[in-house]
């Protein structure tokens with residue numbers, strides 16, 4: 001069985017300025033692919049391109065802005081314009097209050113970023129993939145799309161959307177060689193908690209106290225593996241946990 005040769009791949013990673021996205025972009029570059037990274041932090045994007053040279057390209061835009069997504073993709077020069085792999089990774093959790101106390105702006109940002117922007121990016125790259133007769137969309141979901149936790153309400157719901165969107169995409173694409181993979185990691189040490197707790201570094205660090213969380217490179221490995229398997233193999237879902245994290249089971253709210 002011959003896998004996909006990474007040297008022939010153009011990979012677009014949304015949210016490539018930190019965490020999983022940066023690790024995934026770095027991994028593909030190390031394997032010889034061409035990589036486009038996106039994000040809103042221009043300085044980090046510039047540093048990435050400066051470090052990796054002409055096999056790297058950067059696009060600075062907010063994925064929540066549909067026209068900005070369209071313009072960014074339209075601006076891609078050859079050969080970066082023929083995207084083989086879209087890693088739909090940009091996303092975030094905001095806050096951990098119970099649902100009745102949550103910030104409605106946080107809910108809107110999570111839904112717009114994790115659901116609408118992710119679907120929009122897929123919609124925009126799919127016509128090119130279909131016309132070239134190859135492609136792979138990797139949607140980064142989360143264990144929280146399947147497993148609840150207190151304060152996870154909308155974040156978990158956005159990742160359940162990612163799961164179902166990925167499954168439905170596979171159904172639409174079954175007449176083509178285009179693959180779709182939903183990767184659902186557990187707790188990982190990235191900037192995720194710093195973002196969730198709005199810059200509170202102590203609270204973010206406490207998230208990872210006392211156990212070894214996943215590293216961005218662990219998730220990058222899963223993305224790389226799924227996308228370089230032979231073309232007739234589609235890994236539909238990967239649930240990737242830290243060894244010391246597990247679902248806590250069903251609970252009861254008792255009186256008194």
Ligand SMILES: NC(=O)c1ccc[n+]([C@@H]2O[C@H](COP(=O)([O-])OP(=O)(O)OC[C@H]3O[C@@H](n4cnc5c(N)ncnc54)[C@H](OP(=O)(O)O)[C@@H]3O)[C@@H](O)[C@H]2O)c1
Nearest residue numbers: 015017019020039040041062063090091142188190191192
């Ligand atoms: N860490 C975890 O425990 C964990 C677990 C399961 C799933 N996930 C998911 O994994 C994905 C990556 O998260 P991470 O842990 O790597 O967090 P991270 O280090 O905070 O990275 C998030 C990335 O998303 C980008 N991003 C966020 N909002 C954006 C927007 N509106 N427009 C453009 N880019 C945006 C950020 O770039 P800029 O700030 O430069 O825009 C950044 O590059 C997310 O979808 C997250 O929900 C994380």
